[in-house]
Structures are given as structure tokens and as C-alpha cells.
Amino acid sequence: MSSRYSFGGDEHVFVEVSEEMSLEAFFKALSMTNAVRDAEISGVTEICPANASFQIKFDPDVIRPDDLLTELRRLEDIADRAEATLDTRIVEIPVYYRDPWTHETLMRFRERHQDPESTDIEFAARINGYSSVDDFIAAHSGAPWFVSMVGFVSGLPFLYQMVDRARQIQVPKYLRPRTDTPRLTVGYGGCFSCIYSVRGAGGYQMFGITPMPIYDPDQETSYLREFMVFFRPGDIVKWRQIDRDEYDGCTADVQAGRYTPRIRDVVFSLEDFNRDIDGTNARLEETLYAD
Amino acid sequence: MPIDVLSAGLSTTVQDLGRPGYYHLGIPIGGAMDRYALRAANLLVGNPEDAACLEAVFLGPELAFSEDAVVAVTGAELPPKVDGETRETWTSFRIRAGQVLSFDYIRDGARSCIAVAGGIDTPPALGSRSTYAIGALGGFEGRAIQSGDRLPVGRADVSVAEGRTVSEKMRRNSGSPCELRVVTGLYWHRITEEAGGQFFEDTWKVASEADRMGYRFQGGRPLEFVDREPPFGAGSDPSNITDACYPYGSIQVPGGTEPIVLHRDAVSGGGYFMIGTVISADMDLIGQLQPHTDTRFLQVDMETALAARQERASMLDAIRQRLS
Numbered sequence: 001m002s003s004r005y006s007f008g009g010d011e012h013v014f015v016e017v018s019e020e021m022s023l024e025a026f027f028k029a030l031s032m033t034n035a036v037r038d039a040e041i042s043g044v045t046e047i048c049p050a051n052a053s054f055q056i057k058f059d060p061d062v063i064r065p066d067d068l069l070t071e072l073r074r075l076e077d078i079a080d081r082a083e084a085t086l087d088t089r090i091v092e093i094p095v096y097y098r099d100p101w102t103h104e105t106l107m108r109f110r111e112r113h114q115d116p117e118s119t120d121i122e123f124a125a126r127i128n129g130y131s132s133v134d135d136f137i138a139a140h141s142g143a144p145w146f147v148s149m150v151g152f153v154s155g156l157p158f159l160y161q162m163v164d165r166a167r168q169i170q171v172p173k174y175l176r177p178r179t180d181t182p183r184l185t186v187g188y189g190g191c192f193s194c195i196y197s198v199r200g201a202g203g204y205q206m207f208g209i210t211p212m213p214i215y216d217p218d219q220e221t222s223y224l225r226e227f228m229v230f231f232r233p234g235d236i237v238k239w240r241q242i243d244r245d246e247y248d249g250c251t252a253d254v255q256a257g258r259y260t261p262r263i264r265d266v267v268f269s270l271e272d273f274n275r276d277i278d279g280t281n282a283r284l285e286e287t288l289y290a291d
Numbered sequence: 292m293p294i295d296v297l298s299a300g301l302s303t304t305v306q307d308l309g310r311p312g313y314y315h316l317g318i319p320i321g322g323a324m325d326r327y328a329l330r331a332a333n334l335l336v337g338n339p340e341d342a343a344c345l346e347a348v349f350l351g352p353e354l355a356f357s358e359d360a361v362v363a364v365t366g367a368e369l370p371p372k373v374d375g376e377t378r379e380t381w382t383s384f385r386i387r388a389g390q391v392l393s394f395d396y397i398r399d400g401a402r403s404c405i406a407v408a409g410g411i412d413t414p415p416a417l418g419s420r421s422t423y424a425i426g427a428l429g430g431f432e433g434r435a436i437q438s439g440d441r442l443p444v445g446r447a448d449v450s451v452a453e454g455r456t457v458s459e460k461m462r463r464n465s466g467s468p469c470e471l472r473v474v475t476g477l478y479w480h481r482i483t484e485e486a487g488g489q490f491f492e493d494t495w496k497v498a499s500e501a502d503r504m505g506y507r508f509q510g511g512r513p514l515e516f517v518d519r520e521p522p523f524g525a526g527s528d529p530s531n532i533t534d535a536c537y538p539y540g541s542i543q544v545p546g547g548t549e550p551i552v553l554h555r556d557a558v559s560g561g562g563y564f565m566i567g568t569v570i571s572a573d574m575d576l577i578g579q580l581q582p583h584t585d586t587r588f589l590q591v592d593m594e595t596a597l598a599a600r601q602e603r604a605s606m607l608d609a610i611r612q613r614l615s
Binding site: 006007008009010011012014016018019020021022045046047048049050051052053054055057060061065149150151152153154155156158165168172173189190191192197198200215217228229233 | 311312313314315316317318416417423425426427428433473474476477479522523524525526527531532533534535536538539540541558559560561562565567568569570571572593596597600604
């Protein structure tokens with residue numbers, strides 16, 4: 001896999017590892033950005049990993065654009081030889097699917113949708129060949145997901161499911177973006193799930209909502225006191241379906257400052273994963289729920 | 292020494308030179324749209340160049356001062372008035388305790404930078420006082436100022452003379468049509484050669500959707516795409532890509548119709564292809580464009596972009612030497 005390099009004006013290098021999404025491309029983008037960070041290249045001001053690409057912002061008064069390119073290509077050679085393992089964490093995110101708030105919102109924007117007669121999740125289940133929404137939810141909350149990019153707006157994670165391509169869920173975005181999306185909506189567009197960190201415009205299909213804040217500029221949420229953004233690229237997420245009672249319980253816990261996300265440290269090996277996808281995922285889940 | 296906001300203007304926010312380092316988490320650099328204007332305003336009132344100022348868009352605020360202050364207004368031609376009496380832009384002037392700073396209607400440009408000696412002293416967030424309203428971060432309570440707000444001002448280190456000025460040739464006017472220089476690249480290969488030529492031939496107009504996140508342009512011919520099989524994860528529209536990072540100044544063209552140039556409060560990434568990036572030297576200009584302004588994009592190479600950047604830096608050095 002050889003990357004494509006392009007300058008974004010005089011202050012950015014854009015590196016496309018692959019045109020199409022894959023765990024391999026994501027892993028390579030992530031390991032290259034880690035290598036760039038470790039290399040501490042003077043003049044590099046921002047290192048942004050994305051799904052199958054990444055971007056470096058630099059100060060051309062400090063490093064010549066061509067010199068930076070040379071350095072990045074050298075790091076690509078090293079990244080290609082590196083073992084694809086990642087010290088990371090797995091996090092459980094509770095999801096109240098088919099909640100009343102995203103339902104109210106999606107009903108307001110039906111005329112912007114491909115299928116105004118269905119809800120977003122009914123539409124997604126049908127076009128992905130699931131016979132019921134329950135089966136679809138079982139698939140969405142079954143195998144875990146990689147946070148393959150954090151961005152768009154403040155702390156919003158893009159997530160890519162850790163299954164082979166045949167089992168990937170794919171849905172189109174809204175025909176025209178909505179002007180409103182509830183905060184903490186669990187959404188879906190293309191092959192990516194996401195959590196809307198703040199209320200605002202959005203084009204992803206809306207499946208449900210999590211009670212767990214993931215961005216808090218006031219840093220008052222108990223687990224966001226250290227830093228206002230919860231997710232980092234490379235985090236692994238396991239969705240867990242909850243009902244209204246548990247949603248209300250979690251929300252009350254968050255407000256009372258006693259909600260503690262379930263998080264465990266894990267080591268992920270891409271090679272092991274490719275050898276045995278379901279086995280690897282089962283072991284990740286075991287670690288998450290071991291105690 | 293607080294300043295009382297009597298009326299807020301259209302959208303007046305606290306801005307400085309921004310918060311680099313968090314773009315990988317979707318928190319943009321932010322800061323003044325016209326950074327040269329912010330630096331100049333601070334130099335005029337004896338502040339550090341990165342002190343926080345107020346950025347007013349089209350319509351100025353009305354501000355009551357409870358203590359003596361030195362103020363400068365740069366950027367757009369939005370004439371300041373002290374108790375109704377007009378003052379020069381790009382020139383420091385004194386306001387006495389009890390006086391009110393207001394503004395006449397805008398003559399040229401879009402954004403004014405209002406610097407007060409001592410700087411606006413709201414609490415920094417992630418190292419900057421810039422307002423990122425989408426994320427309710429920084430500035431005054433994470434939002435544009437409102438009437439009734441009391442803005443804290445830092446202690447001024449020096450007592451600065453009034454009448455310090457930046458000469459007219461050291462100011463920058465967007466001109467008509469405005470010319471924005473572009474380095475092509477990113478996903479430039481997604482459009483046909485003819486469409487590429489057309490993009491630079493056509494005269495575009497600034498659309499009404501033009502804000503701190505980005506400027507949309509209209510009126511040019513739609514861009515024709517090169518055929519392809521959509522890559523897995525990209526989406527079916529020819530303008531879709533597998534969601535990627537967006538450079539500041541990058542030009543995305545959703546559906547191939549209306550280019551959007553991302554600015555200081557950019558969304559950090561998304562699923563639309565980009566044809567190139569406005570050079571760093573021309574980013575300030577965009578912040579001064581009014582809706583309907585005729586705009587041409589000009590293709591340049593990296594060497595030209597770097598030379599233009601040097602030219603901007605020399606201008607700044609020249610006013611630094613005169614004013615510090």
C-alpha cells in the first residue's frame with residue numbers, strides 16, 4: 001500500500017493511504033501519525049489521523065515543504081515495516097436505540113430523506129438485508145468498532161466496525177443535511193457510525209442516543225475533568241443496547257457526577273485479528289466484562 | 292476595568308491568534324479571521340500581538356467604558372465613534388471613563404478588529420481566548436457577546452500614545468474582483484481538465500452562507516467529474532471521498548456545484564472532495580469579503596505561495612518596526 005502525498009496550500013501535507021476504507025489503511029494512517037509525532041519534526045504543528053488518510057499542518061518558515069515530504073516518505077518506509085499492534089482501550093457505550101428525541105427530529109426532516117415512509121433505522125435495516133430492526137440492532141451492537149477518526153466538530157468520533165467487508169453496514173447520508181441533530185445522537189453514514197458530540201447540523205442517519213457525554217468544554221463531567229474530549233483515534237468501542245429506564249438512570253448518574261464509563265486496556269494486533277476476527281472480538285469483549 | 296456591552300452588533304466575538312494543537316480532535320484553530328488586522332490593532336495599542344480583541348462582523352457593537360482606555364479599530368472600514376464623534380480606523384485613540392464607543396455603518400470589508408490596551412481578559416480555554424461557538428468553547432462564555440455582558444480587560448502595561456497609525460499602503464484591500472490564489476492538489480484529479488480550467492476562468496460570487504467556518508461561492512459553472520467506481524466507504528456521489536481531514540483554506544465542492552473555502556473555525560474533516568487550498572497569505576482577505584463580492588481564483592505554484600507568505604511577513608515586520 002503506497003500512499004499518495006499532496007500539499008494543502010503552503011501549510012498542509014495531505015496523505016491518502018488508500019482511497020477506500022479498510023482496517024489496514026486506518027492502521028497504517030494511525031501508525032504513520034504516531035511515527036511523525038515521535039519524530040518531533042520541528043515546524044510540524046498539527047498531526048491529524050483520519051480514516052484512511054492523515055494530514056500534517058506545518059510552518060513553512062521553519063521547514064521547507066519538500067523537506068517535510070522527504071521526511072514523511074522516510075517515516076512511511078518505517079511504518080510499513082512496523083508490526084501492526086496497538087496499545088489501546090475498549091470502552092462500553094450504552095445506546096438507547098429508537099429513542100423519542102432522535103425520532104422527533106427525524107420526523108421533522110422526512111422530506112430530506114431517501115425514504116420518507118420509514119424511520120432512519122428501518123430504512124438502514126432494510127437496505128442492509130436485515131429482516132427486522134431488532135436483528136439490525138444486534139448487528140450494530142454486536143462486533144466492536146474502531147474510532148478511526150475524531151473530528152468534524154469538537155470531539156466527534158467516526159467509528160468503523162471490526163468485521164469483514166461482507167458484514168459491514170452501509171447507508172447513504174440524508175439527501176440534504178438536517179439543520180438539527182440532538183446532542184449525543186448515534187448516527188450512521190457510508191460505512192461509519194458516529195456520535196454527535198454537540199447539537200447541530202448533520203447528514204448521518206439517526207439510530208439512537210447515548211446518555212454518556214463525550215465532550216464537555218466546562219470539564220464538569222466526572223470522567224472529562226482531565227480533558228474535555230473523551231475519544232482518541234484508536235479507541236475500541238462496544239455499543240450496548242439499553243432501554244428507557246436505564247437511559248434515565250445513566251443520565252441521572254452523569255448529572256450527579258457518579259457515572260463511570262466501563263473502560264479496559266487492551267492490546268490489539270491486526271495480524272491476529274485478520275486470522276480470527278470473531279475470536280479476537282470475543283476476547284476483547286471478555287476483557288471488557290472480565291470483572 | 293470591565294467594558295459594558297450596550298448592544299452586541301451582528302456577531303461580535305472575542306478572538307486572538309487561535310488555539311493550534313487540537314485540530315485532530317475536531318477543535319479548530321479559530322482566532323481572528325483577519326490575523327494581520329488583529330496583530331496591527333494590538334501593536335497600535337501597545338498589546339502583545341496575540342492579545343484578545345473583539346471581532347465585529349458588518350455591524351459594530353456599542354460599548355461603555357468605565358475607565359480611561361486606548362483603543363484601535365482595524366480590518367474592515369467600520370468607522371468608530373466616541374460619544375458620537377468619528378475616529379480614524381487603523382489609528383489608536385483614547386476613550387475617557389464614561390464614554391461610549393459605537394460604530395458608523397460599514398464602508399468596506401466585513402470584519403473589524405477592536406483592540407483595547409490590556410486586551411480582553413476572558414479566561415483562556417486550551418491556551419486561547421478565541422471563541423469557538425460550535426463547541427461553546429473560549430471567548431465570553433463560549434458564545435458571541437450579548438447586551439448586558441461585562442467584558443473583563445487586562446491591565447495595560449504601557450500608557451500608549453493616541454494617534455499611532457498604520458499608513459494606508461500598509462493596509463490590505465480585497466479589491467474587485469477579489470483574487471484568491473490557490474495551490475491545486477488534494478483531490479484535484481477527480482475533475483476533468485476542462486472543469487479545472489473552467490474553475491479558474493469563471494467569476495464567482497460570495498454566497499450568503501459565509502461565516503467563520505467557511506465561505507461558500509456561487510455563480511461559476513458546475514464541475515464535471517472523472518468517472519469512477521465509488522471506493523468502499525466513500526459514498527455514491529462523485530464528490531464523495533472516504534471521510535478525511537480538511538486543510539484550512541481547502542476548497543471543497545459538494546456535488547461539484549458551489550465551492551466552499553474552509554476558514555478559521557473549519558470542520559476538521561468530512562466526506563467531500565477538495566480541489567485545492569487557498570494560500571496562507573490570502574486567508575485574511577477572505578475574512579473581509581462581503582456577500583455578492585466578485586471573486587476569481589488564481590492558480591499558483593508552491594514557490595509563489597511561499598513568496599507571497601514572505602511578502603505578508605515583511606509587511607508585518609515593517610509595521611512592527613514603526614510601532615514597537
